Amino acid sequence: MNQRNQFNLRIMNRLWLRFSSVCMLVGLLSCSDYEQTVTTMNQLVMQDEFDTNGAPNSAIWGYDIGTGTNGWGNNELQFYTDRKENVTVQNGYLIITARKESYQGSPYTSARLLTKGKFEQAYGRFEARIRLPWGQGMWPAFWMLGADIDTNPWPAAGEIDIMEFRGQEPSTVLGTVHGPGYSAGESISKSYTLKNDRFDTGFHVFGIEWTPKYVNFYVDNVLYNQITPADVPGEWVFNKSFFILINLAVGGSFVGSPNNETVFPQTMLVDYVRVYK
Amino acid sequence: MKNIKVISIRIVVLVFISLILSNCERNLSGDVEFARFSTNPEVFIDGFSSGLQYFPFQGSKLDAFKVDTEVRYSGSSSMRFDVPNFGDPGGAFAGAIFPDNGGRDLTDYDALTFWAKASQSATINEIGFGSDFGENKFIVTLNNMRISTAWTKYTIPIPDPSRLVVEKGLFWYAEGPENENGYSFWIDELKFEKLGTVAQPRPAINFGQDETMDTFIGTTITIPGLTQTFNLASGQNVTVSAAPSYFTFKSSNVDVARVNENGTITIVGSGTAKITAILAGVRAKGSLTINSVGTFVPAPIPTRNPANVISVFSDAYTNIPVDFYNGFFAPFQTTLGGAVNIGGENVIRYTQLNFVATEFKNPTVNLSQMTHFHVDIQIQEPINPGDFISIELGDFGPNNVFGGGDDSSGRVTFTNTALSSNTWISLDIPLAQFGLASRNNMAQIFFISDATISTLLVDNMYFYK
Numbered sequence: 001m002n003q004r005n006q007f008n009l010r011i012m013n014r015l016w017l018r019f020s021s022v023c024m025l026v027g028l029l030s031c032s033d034y035e036q037t038v039t040t041m042n043q044l045v046m047q048d049e050f051d052t053n054g055a056p057n058s059a060i061w062g063y064d065i066g067t068g069t070n071g072w073g074n075n076e077l078q079f080y081t082d083r084k085e086n087v088t089v090q091n092g093y094l095i096i097t098a099r100k101e102s103y104q105g106s107p108y109t110s111a112r113l114l115t116k117g118k119f120e121q122a123y124g125r126f127e128a129r130i131r132l133p134w135g136q137g138m139w140p141a142f143w144m145l146g147a148d149i150d151t152n153p154w155p156a157a158g159e160i161d162i163m164e165f166r167g168q169e170p171s172t173v174l175g176t177v178h179g180p181g182y183s184a185g186e187s188i189s190k191s192y193t194l195k196n197d198r199f200d201t202g203f204h205v206f207g208i209e210w211t212p213k214y215v216n217f218y219v220d221n222v223l224y225n226q227i228t229p230a231d232v233p234g235e236w237v238f239n240k241s242f243f244i245l246i247n248l249a250v251g252g253s254f255v256g257s258p259n260n261e262t263v264f265p266q267t268m269l270v271d272y273v274r275v276y277k
Numbered sequence: 278m279k280n281i282k283v284i285s286i287r288i289v290v291l292v293f294i295s296l297i298l299s300n301c302e303r304n305l306s307g308d309v310e311f312a313r314f315s316t317n318p319e320v321f322i323d324g325f326s327s328g329l330q331y332f333p334f335q336g337s338k339l340d341a342f343k344v345d346t347e348v349r350y351s352g353s354s355s356m357r358f359d360v361p362n363f364g365d366p367g368g369a370f371a372g373a374i375f376p377d378n379g380g381r382d383l384t385d386y387d388a389l390t391f392w393a394k395a396s397q398s399a400t401i402n403e404i405g406f407g408s409d410f411g412e413n414k415f416i417v418t419l420n421n422m423r424i425s426t427a428w429t430k431y432t433i434p435i436p437d438p439s440r441l442v443v444e445k446g447l448f449w450y451a452e453g454p455e456n457e458n459g460y461s462f463w464i465d466e467l468k469f470e471k472l473g474t475v476a477q478p479r480p481a482i483n484f485g486q487d488e489t490m491d492t493f494i495g496t497t498i499t500i501p502g503l504t505q506t507f508n509l510a511s512g513q514n515v516t517v518s519a520a521p522s523y524f525t526f527k528s529s530n531v532d533v534a535r536v537n538e539n540g541t542i543t544i545v546g547s548g549t550a551k552i553t554a555i556l557a558g559v560r561a562k563g564s565l566t567i568n569s570v571g572t573f574v575p576a577p578i579p580t581r582n583p584a585n586v587i588s589v590f591s592d593a594y595t596n597i598p599v600d601f602y603n604g605f606f607a608p609f610q611t612t613l614g615g616a617v618n619i620g621g622e623n624v625i626r627y628t629q630l631n632f633v634a635t636e637f638k639n640p641t642v643n644l645s646q647m648t649h650f651h652v653d654i655q656i657q658e659p660i661n662p663g664d665f666i667s668i669e670l671g672d673f674g675p676n677n678v679f680g681g682g683d684d685s686s687g688r689v690t691f692t693n694t695a696l697s698s699n700t701w702i703s704l705d706i707p708l709a710q711f712g713l714a715s716r717n718n719m720a721q722i723f724f725i726s727d728a729t730i731s732t733l734l735v736d737n738m739y740f741y742k
Contacts (some may be wrong), residue, residue: 134476134477134508135508136512167512168512169512170474170476170508170510170512171474171510195473196471196472196473196474197473197474198473198474198476198510200476200477200508201476201477261514263477263479
């Protein structure tokens with residue numbers, strides 16, 4: 001999508017926000033005239049509704065275990081495990097639990113699930129319904145990495161952060177892309193803040209719609225950002241297969257460490273993960 | 278939509294009740310609206326909101342509050358509070374309540390919010406709502422609120438909005454000088470709001486601690502440390518003191534202990550009962566486990582001839598004038614408690630004992646004719662190695678006042694092997710054992726445990742010959 005279309009999108013976005021409150025009064029049905037199209041891809045290709053209690057479906061999900069290098073490159077403080085204390089499916093939810101416990105030399109434990117080698121896809125709609133944890137130092141994420149990362153190291157492989165969250169900013173999430181020349185502090189990012197609500201008290205839908213021409217970021221029924229090849233100051237690497245990651249990190253450079261007011265354990269509840277094309 | 282739902286549920290309930298009660302002839306109309314008190318959220322925006330009144334606390338500087346049209350956050354005026362200097366003849370502190378005695382329905386809101394700034398950085402002692410000079414049933418206090426010279430928005434969350442169906446106390450505060458210096462602070466845009474971001478409630482009772490207490494039938498205990506903590510949109514946690522009526526208390530054994538809506542526990546039987554609480558569906562952190570030893574057994578009744586006795590504390594004798602049974606000597610003393618009445622018996626009950634003094638200096642007492650000190654004590658906890666109780670007598674000397682270089686004191690110590698728990702121990706100690714230089718101007722009796730023994734009953738303190 002070119003710059004002009006993007007501009008139009010932003011205007012529509014603003015219009016939608018402005019009219020949304022009016023629409024709520026009038027009734028949701030009558031506001032379709034003003035509502036932008038949040039999603040267009042509706043053909044389901046992969047889903048996990050987390051309906052079977054126990055360990056997550058191993059045909060879809062694998063795990064990163066341990067601390068990686070330098071806390072997974074971010075000075076994160078947790079040790080990731082696949083123990084049921086850190087990751088389990090119960091009552092229709094994937095539950096990732098961050099615990100404060102001394103484990104293998106780390107002060108916290110948690111879990112990181114990924115579909116690497118199990119489900120990888122280029123383009124489509126990637127969506128999850130999640131209730132987030134809260135408190136200083138909690139860093140949950142629903143994100144993607146280029147499937148060729150083992151031979152094409154980050155940031156060249158590309159990263160799409162569908163949702164990242166800082167526990168100390170309970171009403172705000174971020175959607176971001178990282179690639180060669182625009183990673184970490186230079187990544188292309190935008191935040192979305194709920195009005196009179198927060199992400200740790202109920203479930204919200206976080207998703208992207210990804211085509212060869214753009215990545216659209218949405219929360220619930222609000223499309224809040226579009227990133228196109230023209231927006232990135234380097235090579236557009238979002239033209240190949242990516243895999244999905246869901247994790248709950250503790251501490252690290254993005255959020256800072258937990259403090260003595262951070263309540264443990266903390267849970268990230270995932271109602272579903274769905275991928276459409 | 279939500280409102281309509283609630284109303285329709287109420288209607289269903291009412292219709293159902295009326296069907297039961299009277300097999301009613303006429304149903305309620307679908308348009309029925311239950312009467313509500315004013316839902317006006319505004320307290321002070323640019324002036325007093327409708328019905329708002331101002332009542333300063335007794336002893337406060339009466340003119341501490343003014344409407345200020347020059348300094349304000351927005352609009353045409355703000356509330357200005359002038360905290361007096363130390364020694365101000367007009368009053369030692371600034372404090373007032375702002376009630377609407379018509380009552381407001383605040384159930385739609387989740388916090389009291391305002392903008393504030395001060396002429397200097399300061400810490401406001403107490404600020405909140407729910408004080409109405411009546412029951413203060415739903416009083417909420419934010420303690421030690423830091424304030425700076427920049428306008429800042431503050432949020433005082435409502436512990437459970439559903440309880441504020443008719444709340445009169447819309448705002449209150451109390452603040453004293455900072456390091457003896459007065460200053461001014463301003464509050465503007467004072468109102469109740471539905472923020473939607475007041476979340477993660479974490480109520481607590483007993484300061485969030487699980488504590489066990491030995492006691493007996495007839496005792497009443499008020500649960501301390503009632504708070505509600507929320508996480509706000511800023512990511513900050515805010516803890517307020519919440520009135521007991523926000524909580525629903527529960528006793529695990531009502532044959533041992535009962536607890537009322539004021540958080541007052543009454544011991545009615547022997548055994549164990551755990552007191553817990555819930556606030557708005559959330560289990561409060563902390564508990565109080567009551568071990569009741571059953572019926573309180575009074576100390577043995579003294580039989581000595583009153584003519585040979587100078588009594589400090591006993592129902593059997595006429596007692597000398599006593600200034601206090603607990604001096605609360607700050608900052609080193611932890612001891613709480615003092616004289617209590619249990620089923621008609623006067624007894625002294627100390628908790629969290631480290632040391633405590635009974636003082637009788639008006640006048641001091643001449644013990645020159647006396648030979649012994651008697652006291653009955655009961656230790657209401659297990660005795661461990663290292664536990665001790667020291668009894669110390671203090672004499673003010675010839676000058677008859679504390680200090681002056683002529684005071685003398687001395688103590689007698691009873692170690693764990695001489696003590697037993699949950700039974701009265703009668704001590705008769707020759708005065709000579711205290712080794713005092715003078716006992717003609719006796720004024721103090723200390724009990725000292727250095728926290729080795731925490732809960733102590735004392736009765737029948739007297740000198741005799």
